[in-house]
Amino acid sequence: MTKDVYVSLTWHGNLADWSLGNFQFLKLLDRRLYLPKWNAWRKSRMKSIQVPFDTYFQVESLQKFHHVVTMEEFMKNIAPEIWLPERRIAFCYTARGNTKACNPKEGNPFGPFWDTYNVDFVGSEFYGPLHYDIHHHDMAAKWNNKYSPKEWPVLAFTGAPASFPIQEENKALQKYLVWSKNIQDQADDFIRKKLPRAFFIVIDLRQRIDCVRACEHVHHSPNLFAAPQCLGYRNERGVTTPEMCLPSKDSVIRQLKRTLRYVKDVKSLFVASDSNHMIPDLREALKRMVVEVIKLEPPNPHVELAVLGSANHFIGNCISSFSAFVKRARDVRALPTTFWAFPPERNTSSSHDEL
Numbered sequence: 001m002t003k004d005v006y007v008s009l010t011w012h013g014n015l016a017d018w019s020l021g022n023f024q025f026l027k028l029l030d031r032r033l034y035l036p037k038w039n040a041w042r043k044s045r046m047k048s049i050q051v052p053f054d055t056y057f058q059v060e061s062l063q064k065f066h067h068v069v070t071m072e073e074f075m076k077n078i079a080p081e082i083w084l085p086e087r088r089i090a091f092c093y094t095a096r097g098n099t100k101a102c103n104p105k106e107g108n109p110f111g112p113f114w115d116t117y118n119v120d121f122v123g124s125e126f127y128g129p130l131h132y133d134i135h136h137h138d139m140a141a142k143w144n145n146k147y148s149p150k151e152w153p154v155l156a157f158t159g160a161p162a163s164f165p166i167q168e169e170n171k172a173l174q175k176y177l178v179w180s181k182n183i184q185d186q187a188d189d190f191i192r193k194k195l196p197r198a199f200f201i202v203i204d205l206r207q208r209i210d211c212v213r214a215c216e217h218v219h220h221s222p223n224l225f226a227a228p229q230c231l232g233y234r235n236e237r238g239v240t241t242p243e244m245c246l247p248s249k250d251s252v253i254r255q256l257k258r259t260l261r262y263v264k265d266v267k268s269l270f271v272a273s274d275s276n277h278m279i280p281d282l283r284e285a286l287k288r289m290v291v292e293v294i295k296l297e298p299p300n301p302h303v304e305l306a307v308l309g310s311a312n313h314f315i316g317n318c319i320s321s322f323s324a325f326v327k328r329a330r331d332v333r334a335l336p337t338t339f340w341a342f343p344p345e346r347n348t349s350s351s352h353d354e355l
Contacts, residue, residue, distance in 0.1 A: 015038060021164075023066060027065065179302070201263060202307060222235050226324035251340070256286065270296075277295045309335075
């Protein structure tokens with residue numbers, strides 16, 4: 001990735017959730033999946049650019065789960081046979097905007113995505129009331145009855161045919177999302193050179209302004225973003241708190257010290273963040289524990305994700321889809337994960353005051 005290209009960490013996490021849902025959706029419909037490019041942005045341009053799927057992940061690994069090919073291969077070798085320009089219909093649940101059409105190229109990244117492949121659409125197809133929850137209601141059969149592969153060889157959606165946050169039934173598919181050799185080699189090289197001594201732990205700090213604003217609404221959104229990874233899909237393990245969403249400096253340091261006493265022989269702390277890595281604060285707070293505090297320079301979110309997935313211990317953010325990606329990857333390898341301010345700390349100040 002060139003230096004002037006960056007990836008929104010939240011957007012990447014959301015895409016990963018949608019991708020796993022895509023895999024399961026098309027698997028149960030018994031349709032081949034054409035792997036689209038990932039969206040990224042150049043700092044000098046407003047429009048997104050598209051990065052080939054196999055830049056980040058191994059296509060071969062996904063082929064162990066289902067029939068997949070890259071979008072590039074589809075457009076070059078398959079589309080001329082089954083998806084001629086006059087048959088290109090956009091699928092959406094209902095009309096977008098104040099029109100009677102799907103408007104599949106309206107907005108960014110939608111327009112730039114289809115323009116990458118020189119695709120225009122000749123019509124719209126509204127698939128409602130069908131939906132993406134194919135684990136229930138015999139939905140896969142309903143899709144195939146209405147849109148048989150013979151009559152509809154290609155389903156081109158205006159958005160991912162999957163829900164966010166990820167459905168619980170789809171989380172295990174993370175094991176098929178394996179980093180490309182280039183990404184994994186960069187992560188391994190960084191670990192070997194910068195984190196070689198004994199155990200190391202990693203943390204994820206979400207502190208950018210959009211995260212700050214989202215966290216202001218936790219009381220009204222008990223399952224905000226990736227919160228189900230901590231609280232359960234029915235809030236059976238509690239409710240979201242502001243500290244879970246945006247932990248204070250004091251609580252971060254307090255929890256880190258507690259973790260370092262529990263996880264023995266840690267010599268390095270790797271910090272991933274979308275804004276403030278808190279490096280000076282953490283170095284000062286942990287200087288007596290002889291722990292080196294490190295971040296990746298220059299930043300690369302995919303390499304960071306690969307490093308986070310390899311650590312001896314990971315502390316993530318309950319609300320962050322970036323953390324959710326790491327948690328699922330670590331579950332595949334049976335590696336431990338904890339979260340900021342979850343479970344919430346007990347407030348014992350009132351009893352102390354009484355004493």
